Amino acid sequence: MIKFFRQIRYNLMEQSKTGKYFKYAIGEIILVVIGILIALSINNWNEGRKEVIKERQLLNNLQGEFKDNLQDLDSIAIEVNKVISSLEKVFDQFSQSNSGIPKDSLNNWLSTAMYSPNWKPSEFLLNSLNNSGTIAELKNEKLKLLLYKWSRQQKEMTEVQLRTEKTGEEIIGYLKEFGSLRNVDVTSRDFKYRPSNLVINNMSLMSDPRFENQIDDKLFMYKSTKLWLIRARKTIVQLIEETKN
Secondary structure, eight states: OHHHHHHHHHHHHHTTOHHHHHHHHHHHHHHHHHHHHHHHHHHHHHHHHHHHHHHHHHHHHHHHHHHHHHHHHHHHHHHHHHHHHHHHHHHTTOOSSOOOOOHHHHHHHHHHHHOOOOOOOOOHHHHHHHHHTGGGGOSOHHHHHHHHHHHHHHHHHHHHHHHHHHHHHHHHHHHHHHSOHHHHHTTSTTOOOOOOOSSOOGGGGGGOHHHHHHHHHHHHHHHHHHHHHHHHHHHHHHHHHHHHO
């Protein structure tokens, strides 16, 4: 093709057709410019296509991570409800005189009440996006806002969970000092020992205002945890939907 154009220019110069030569030269320049523009357009289209594929893969990975987190959240929510139920049963037994409930029932409730299920969602991909600044490059503005919201919620939840863990440790510590931790532990299938032969039992704790306050503290914190899990679930569902768009 280049030889063809050169031959045309050579023939025009040989024939001293200067006017036609200049017109041809201008036309050739225009063709070259058009060719360059077309090449740039194709290159830009190809780069854009690569970016779309890259972002689609990123969204798919995010969707998978949040789906796993949602499944874990639902499992933890069930455990949290069990703890709240046991705490409420213990909480209802406090009085100036023992209510006469079976001590085995109380120990079973205390065993579950001491449990501190905490949810620690996967944040590997999200942390990677934050560190690389890739979140700011996402085209979906609603998705970006939801991701920022999710990060804030995680910081709040970390504080709540640290507090709930502390309340559980306080209850165990109080049982060690003023009650029978052994009688609580034997309600577990994995703790294959007989109840304590000592006179002390946990029924006396039902008249202890300090222990009542500890149960109250943990119950309050787990009620807060339950509300947080509800809000977190709503955010995760929204994030999963936005990664599909």
